[in-house]
Amino acid sequence: xxxxxxxxxxxxxxxxxxxxxxxxxxxxxxxxxxxxxxxxxxxxxxxxxxxxxxxxxxxxxxxxxxxxxxxxxxxxxxxxxxxxxxxxxxxxxxxx
Amino acid sequence: xxxxxxxxxxxxxxxxxxxxxxxxxxxxxxxxxxxxxxxxxxxxxxxxxxxxxxxxxxxxxxxxxxxxxxxxxxxxxxxxxxxxxxxxxxxxxxxxxxxxxxxxxxxxxxxxxxxxxxxxxxxxxxxxxxxxxxxxxxxxxxxxxxxxxxxxxxxxxxxxxxxxxxxxxxxxxxxxxxxxxxxxxxxxxxxxxxxxxxxxxxxxxxxxxxxxxxxxxxxxxxxxxxxxxxxxxxxxxxxxxxxxxxxxxxxxxxxxxxxxxxxxxxxxxxxxxxxxxxxxxxxxxxxxxxxxxxxxxxxxxxxxxxxxxxxxxxxxxxxxxxxxxxxxxxxxxxxxxxxxxxxxxxxxxxxxxxxxxxxxxxxxxxxxx
Numbered sequence: 001x002x003x004x005x006x007x008x009x010x011x012x013x014x015x016x017x018x019x020x021x022x023x024x025x026x027x028x029x030x031x032x033x034x035x036x037x038x039x040x041x042x043x044x045x046x047x048x049x050x051x052x053x054x055x056x057x058x059x060x061x062x063x064x065x066x067x068x069x070x071x072x073x074x075x076x077x078x079x080x081x082x083x084x085x086x087x088x089x090x091x092x093x094x095x096x
Numbered sequence: 097x098x099x100x101x102x103x104x105x106x107x108x109x110x111x112x113x114x115x116x117x118x119x120x121x122x123x124x125x126x127x128x129x130x131x132x133x134x135x136x137x138x139x140x141x142x143x144x145x146x147x148x149x150x151x152x153x154x155x156x157x158x159x160x161x162x163x164x165x166x167x168x169x170x171x172x173x174x175x176x177x178x179x180x181x182x183x184x185x186x187x188x189x190x191x192x193x194x195x196x197x198x199x200x201x202x203x204x205x206x207x208x209x210x211x212x213x214x215x216x217x218x219x220x221x222x223x224x225x226x227x228x229x230x231x232x233x234x235x236x237x238x239x240x241x242x243x244x245x246x247x248x249x250x251x252x253x254x255x256x257x258x259x260x261x262x263x264x265x266x267x268x269x270x271x272x273x274x275x276x277x278x279x280x281x282x283x284x285x286x287x288x289x290x291x292x293x294x295x296x297x298x299x300x301x302x303x304x305x306x307x308x309x310x311x312x313x314x315x316x317x318x319x320x321x322x323x324x325x326x327x328x329x330x331x332x333x334x335x336x337x338x339x340x341x342x343x344x345x346x347x348x349x350x351x352x353x354x355x356x357x358x359x360x361x362x363x364x365x366x367x368x369x370x371x372x373x374x375x376x377x378x379x380x381x382x383x384x385x386x387x388x389x390x391x392x393x394x395x396x397x398x399x400x401x402x403x404x405x406x407x408x409x410x411x412x413x414x415x416x417x418x419x420x421x422x423x424x425x426x427x428x429x430x431x432x433x434x435x436x437x438x439x440x441x442x443x444x445x446x447x448x449x450x451x452x453x454x455x456x457x458x459x460x461x462x463x464x465x
Contacts, residue, residue, distance in 0.1 A: 004130070004235065004285045016247075016248065018246075030209075031212070033212060033239070033242070035242055035349055035353075036238070036347045036349050036350045038349075047285070047288070047341070049235045049236070049239070049285060050182075050209065050210045050211065050232070050235075050236050050239050051209060051210025051211070051212045051213070051239065052210070052238070052239040052242070052350075054235060054238075054285065054288045054289060054347065054350070055288040055341050055342070055343075055347075056341075057340075057341055058340070061312070061340075064312070065311070065312075
């Protein structure tokens with residue numbers, strides 16, 4: 001549960017005033033909250049922890065970490081139960 | 097920029113061999129399961145020069161989650177709530193049983209990846225109470241706080257909070273006489289939320305070197321090198337090896353959410369006991385979202401909170417390494433765990449067992465070929 005998994009942002013949108021996005025984790029696409037990285041843009045690589053992008057990261061580091069998680073077989077387990085990418089799914093609306 | 101460089105590892109090892117002074121002992125502690133993954137997976141301990149030791153501290157939030165809080169979660173399941181939590185929590189054995197057992201007995205326990213998934217569950221089950229059992233350090237507390245601060249939360253959503261703050265546990269370690277630590281490798285991802293600055297009081301108040309580190313083998317080795325240099329120079333300070341990811345002041349929206357949703361409180365750490373200012377509680381003004389208030393569930397901690405024979409407390413304090421526990425690998429394995437450190441993927445025993453098994457499987461395969 002504590003693994004922070006890197007992925008590539010493939011879509012950015014605002015749901016109920018909250019920046020949300022779709023992130024591709026080596027082929028698995030998930031809904032991710034971008035509230036902590038309002039500057040994040042499509043194409044950026046980000047480290048995602050429990051559905052929240054917590055920092056940006058360079059592509060090479062992201063790819064290496066993903067490859068390691070894939071090799072260890074922990075990627076699917078880590079994303080277990082995660083909502084599949086689905087525009088308009090539940091997103092928090094944060095008070096400013 | 098890639099941080100991966102085949103030559104870098106051997107360069108850092110060579111630098112470490114030069115830097116480590118004969119006759120001096122360097123005991124460096126990390127407090128993060130992900131760091132232990134890197135160290136164990138790459139066999140970094142076997143590369144370190146004599147005298148330099150890297151030990152695992154209390155870096156697994158599932159491991160330190162006390163049985164009475166799992167008991168509260170089980171109680172809510174038995175009262176008919178949908179309980180959503182992370183996968184590692186489900187098999188955690190306690191005197192109250194486990195959430196897996198509560199589920200087998202007909203309870204509604206759901207594994208989720210994110211508090212956002214729990215929110216979706218609540219929206220889809222308006223006739224049921226949905227409780228998110230929130231376990232984790234600052235990197236998880238922030239997302240839960242953000243959810244709690246959001247407007248338009250479903251009426252049937254609440255959280256059972258078991259969050260822990262990392263720095264107070266490290267301060268406690270420094271006060272335990274027989275825990276000898278010469279420097280800390282601080283957790284990179286926690287630090288993306290808290291900022292590197294949160295560790296400054298360790299060099300300032302305790303003369304304890306700290307280096308914030310990332311999760312590649314080069315990151316960990318560089319952090320060890322920086323710590324060794326600090327120790328040699330006798331100048332404890334805060335350094336940030338992971339500056340390419342960790343900002344010095346922390347993530348402002350994440351910290352602000354934590355502050356809005358939670359207040360700092362003392363908290364019980366399994367196998368360790370009560371640590372002042374190490375927990376987070378839902379602020380009274382959000383009381384209705386706090387499952388403990390909402391359902392009036394308050395279990396008291398138990399003094400003996402580990403199974404008989406289990407040495408997880410000694411593992412979590414860095415006093416022993418997993419194989420020194422008499423249960424390790426015999427009566428306690430990932431498929432049949434006895435103590436919490438063997439249950440969680442971030443637990444030191446789980447990590448050691450996993451990579452030791454891989455290594456012996458590889459050796460056996462090599463021998464057969």
